[in-house]
Structures are given as structure tokens and as C-alpha cells.
Amino acid sequence: MDTTHLQRQAAFVRKNLFDQGYLDEQFIQLEELQDDANPNFVEEIVTLFYNDSARLIRNIELALENSPPDFARLDDSMHQFKGSSSSIGAKKVKKECTQFQEYCNAANAQGCIRTFQQVKQELVILRRKLETYFQLARQTA
């Protein structure tokens, strides 16, 4: 494909991510940090995030295994994860995290478990979309 086509595709994918609420303004902040010296900065950050998120997700999973779970600890773990995902602009993921924390405050274990599934799901969806985008972006660079 010619570059222009790829570029347009990349732009389209990117726009969709924002329009559909997968990404927010913070992602643009990351993009603005990218420059000639760090041409793949955004992708590097996203990769780092996903690698690190595995650890945080695991923490939550372990905490959820207890019955009843330690809601304070759950809230704390989720708080960490939420901070991390918000730093890359993962809007939908962040929303689910907030929901999860609300269930924690309400000491609703079931709600927490359900929401946590949502969190993981959104994480996966976002990852796929971003991978597509980065691929296109790299090709057009």
C-alpha cells in the first residue's frame, strides 16, 4: 500500500479510538512527548504499561480469591492499576476501574468480581486496537 493510504488508515484508526472512548486526552500528551529522539515513545510506554499491568492484575486476582475479600486491599491495588492505566489514556479501562472501586467501597464482592472481568476485557480490546494502530503508524513513519 502506498504511504498515503497507510497514513490515512492510521489516522482513521486513531480517530476511532478517541471517538469510541477507548483513549482520552492523556494519550495525546504521550504523543506530544514523542519526537525525533524518541520516535517510538508512545508504543514503548504502552508496552511497558501492559507488561506491568500483568503484575497489578495478578494482585487483584489474588485478593479477590479470598472470601470475603479484603476490600481495603482490593481498593488499594485497583487504585494503583487505575493510576497506571490513566497515565496512558486508557479511558474505558479507567472507567471500569472506577466502577470496581465503587463496589469495593460498598463491600460488594460479586460486583467487584464482575467488574473486574470487565476491566480485563477492556484491557484486551484496547491492546488489540493499539497494536493495529502502532503497526500502521510504524509503517507510515
Added chain:
Amino acid sequence: MNLGCGQAVESMSMPSSSVSCKSGDGVSDQFPVGLRVLLVDDDPTCLLILEKMLRNCLYEVTKCNRAEIALSLLRENRNGFDIVISDVHMPDMDGFKLLEYVGLEMDLPVIMMSADDGKNVVMKGITHGACDYLIKPVRIEALRNIWQHVVRKKRHEWKDAEQVGSVEDGERQQKLAEDADYSSSANESNWRNSKRRRDEEEDAEERDDTCTMKKPRVVWSVELHQQFVAAVNQLGIDKAVPKKILEMMSVPGLTRENVASHLQKYRLYLRRLSGVSQHQGGLNNSFMGPPEATFGSMSSFNGLDLQALAATGQLPAQSLATLQAAAYGRSTSKSAIPMPLVDQRNLFSFETPKLRCGEGQQQQPNNNNSKQLNLLHGIPTNMEPKQLVSLHQSAQSFGGMNMQVNTHGSQSNSLLSRTQMLNETSDGHVSRLQSSTGQPIMSTGCAIGVLAQNNNARGPLYIPVSIASSTPDFSVNNDTDLSGSSFPLGSNAGMSTFSSKGVLQEEFNSETKGSRGSLLSYDILNELHQQKSHVWGSQNVGLTYDASQHANIRGSLDVSPSVLVQQGFSSFQNVGQNRNAVSKAVFSARQESGHGNAPNFSRQLNTFLVDSSPSVKAERLPDSSYQNILFPEQFSQEDLMSVLLKQQQEGTGLVESEFGFDGHPLDNLPV
């Protein structure tokens, strides 16, 4: 996508001028380029993003993901950073705790960050002294202006230094005063300031300048601090506003900002103190500063002198001077200031309530001492002899407690604080002391304050507490022995100036009579006395306690005390770390000595008291030497300062751990 900041300078080497700025060549046009930022966040994603943002702002960034690493970096490079940005939630250490440490030890501006934007959390950041609070995710625009906090802080310091400097009567005095530590949260920073100035005058200043005007830091000397505390007490800690304080102080050249920043530190200090020693409750005086200074000078007193003091009922200015001199490690011969043994009694009764509170926790073996405790704290040099006495007594009791503080050699401080307490029984303000003394009791007090401060920084502020608490043990002595003993019981506490000797004796005497606890205190007192009467004055406040511990050993006290003494010693040595140990040692010593050594003590004490030990080095004292024990005595203010400073540097954490204090008393402090 390009950087908003402009070129992405990977190496950040560009602002050479700004870098040189750091070395102190004044404000450069490049500022804030090259601002040295320490970034602390356990989240690697955030850490990387923030680092990149800061780099894009042309700042020099050092990142770390653990608070402990950050602290050690800061400690190793005292002037290596301009500002710290830290996350609130971190696994190894709470961000607020780090904030406190940095504020106390390095006095750098700290910005807190968190995804949590709840009002409570933000408020917590403010009360803990954060200069700003950023909500995550952080945008680069928010980081671009962080340099303002650096400039603001420096301006305050300079302004203060400039103005206060002119008010001070002598650099040395200033330095000493600073070192003396006014027992306010500001002390730490003051210390730092003074220390820096002293040790690396130019460098310090240059460093401080950090690209801004080079001005000396405000020197909150003992006197100045005393005035400040007096004003605050008069207005009421809650109603004290910088403007009014400034008016009341009427110090030419002092600005409202100077007062405001000092007030903030003072408040933090008080908070910390109350947190540390909840029982103290009314320890407003924890501000051990100045009043204690006078005590320092007292150190020169011999027990005999103390009595004279007591007789006089008030420390005349000259006595204060003496104390000061003592505090400063000068000739302590000022026996002129007799320890108000007699007064001690008065002091005690008066003060007791106060001290008791604080002390109660520590050791309440002697309720009678409680009185003492109070007194001891505030043992303001001005204090009437009796006050001193009481101070001593309290100091003694505190000894255990204070020991901590004293470790630094700020024994005098503890005394001072006690004195303060004494004086202020009513309001627990040192102001009394301050006003009365007018002299740099502060030196002693300062030392104590300093110590106290240190302690505070680290963990519970023991200084004040100890003083109060120590009373229990000492109080016993106070009443009974006041008349008899030549030394001012206060010697234990910081009253050392007086006559640490005198006090000791008193205390000892009373102690023996008193409960077991008193014995201990007595012992301690003995030690203290023995060590040096003069030592007390200046810095020994803290030391006195320790001294007493040791003293115990000396006297008829048996080995046990000696053992304790040793402990105390070690604490001295590691002022920072040992503070706790010392106090512990003291307490233990007390208890031990309590067993039937009492009678001997008094006698011995007297003997000891008469001794005039050489100035104690505030620096770590080797355990072995007796001198070491006397630590307090030998402490000159400078020594104390250096010791304290050292402590701070060493590892504030020690104190905390020892006492089991979580260095976060702020939250519960009923300030």
C-alpha cells in the same frame, strides 16, 4: 508529534548555564532550565512518562521507584536537588512520610501526586507540608511551572536570612543560635541553614541560591525564636497569624513572609510533637528552643551555683548569658547562675501537670516527678531558679525520654523544653522562658530544640515529651531536695546549664526518696551532673539525661546504671539513632538505679556536680569515656548542632524504629 516543550533534549545537558546556576552563580537566564528534580513513583509507566515530560521541560531528572532510595539519594547529595516530586501511594513508604522527611531534613519543596483527588488526601498533602499536589494523570503543563516552588522557597529563606541576619548580633551567635535549635520544626531547616552556613559557607549559600539571588538564609536565632514563640503564645497558637506575630515581635528587618514560613514550620513541629507524645497534649512548649538555651549556659553551674540561682529566683540576664556561654561551650564558669534549687520546688508543683502528661507515658513511676517533668521542659534559662529546678527535675525524668533528644546532646534542649513547660505551665509556652530569659537560653534550648527537632523528624519528638515525662522521676527530687542539693535538678533536663549538677543532686536526692523511678532519674541526674555542670547548660539538655544515666552508674549506683549508661552512650554517639536508645537507656537506667542506690547518689551527685567536666562533644561520644556520657556537658551548641545534623543525615529512620513511632504523628495531632 512534537514536544510541546521544544526540543527533546535527551541528555539534558543543554542548559549549561543553568547547570552552573546550580553551582551558585546566581540566577541565570536559563532558569528554570536545569532544575534538578527528584522523581519518586513506584509505577514504572508513570515514572517513565513523567521523566520524559520533565526532560522536555528541560529539567534535570533523577527518577527512582522507591522512597527509601529517594531518601538516600537526597541524603547523599544534600544539595543535589532542587525539588522532589513524589507519588502518594507507594508500597515501601507512604508518600506523606517521605514528604515529612524531606521537609525536615532537607527542606526541599515537595510536590505530591496521586490519582486520588479526594479532598481529604489533598488536604493531607497540605498539612504535611507539600508545596503542591498534582492529580494524575499529570499533564506536562502542570510540570512546567514547578520551578516556582523552588524560587518561592528560596526567596523566603533568603529574605529571612537577610533580615534576621541583620538583627542578629553576630554570626557566631547566629550560628550557634541556629544550632541551638529552637525546638521548632523550623529547627531542622534552621539547622541546616546554619550548618550549611557554618560548614560550607559559600558553598551553602551558593547552593541555596540555585539560580536565584544569593542571600543568606534567615537565621532564626534562639532569641528570635524565643520572641517568635512568645508572640505566638500570646496570640494563641490557633490565632497566631504572621502579621500579628510580626507586629508583636517588632524585629526590624523581619518580613511577614519570614514569619509565615517559620510559623508553618513551627506548627508542623508542634503537630509532630503532639503526635509523638500524645500524652503531652498541651505541649505547646515543645518548642524547646530558646528557653532551653539559657539552660545551656547554666551548665556551667555547679550544683552550688544552682542553688544560688534558686535563691535568686530568677535568672538574671547575666545568668542567661552565662548559660548561653555555657551553651556555646564557652567557659561555663558562670556559677553566677545558681540553680534555683529552692525554686525547683516551685517549679515542680507548677509544672508538674504538664509534664506529667507527656511523661506519663514514658515512665510514670514517680508521679511526684510529674511536676518535675513539666518544669524540666521548659526550663528556661530565665526561669526562676525554681523553674530551673523543676526543669531539672523534669529533665531528669525526661532524661529517659529526653535522652533521646539529648542524645544529640541537646539535653539542654530538653531542659529547655522543660523549662518551657514549666514556665508555661499555663499555656505551655516557652514564651515565658523566652521573655524572661531573653537570653539565649536558646543555646541550650536550642540544642534541645534541635534535638527535639531531630527527633521529631524522625519519629516521635521526644524531647519535649521526655522532659515532661521525665518529671515523674525527678519530681520526687524536686521538692525534697531542692533545698538541699546543690545541683539543680534541672541538670537532668536540660537545665544542665544550671547546674546540671545541682539539679542532679536534687533529683537524685529526691529520687532516692521517691519511688524507684526516682532513683533512676536520680542516677541519671548524677550522671549528668557529674559529667559536667556546664555541659548541661548548653547542650546537655539532652545529654543531661544521658548523663544522669551514666551518672547513676557512677555513683553508688551499681552496674546496672552503668550498663544503662552505656546504652545511653551509644545513643549519644549515634545521636540520631541513639536518641531513642538513650532515652530508653535512661529509663532503664533509672529503673535500675532506683534500687537502693539513691542514698548514695545524692552524695555522689554532689560530688559529681561539683565537677566540671570538659565540654562535651556533641559528636558521637565514645561509649567508653565518661566524657562521653557527659555528652551533654561537652556539647557546645555547635557540637550539638553538628551532632544533630549528623543524626538527621544518618538515618532518621532509626529514631522512629526505636520508639516504634511511625514518623507520622501529624495525623493525629491535635494541633
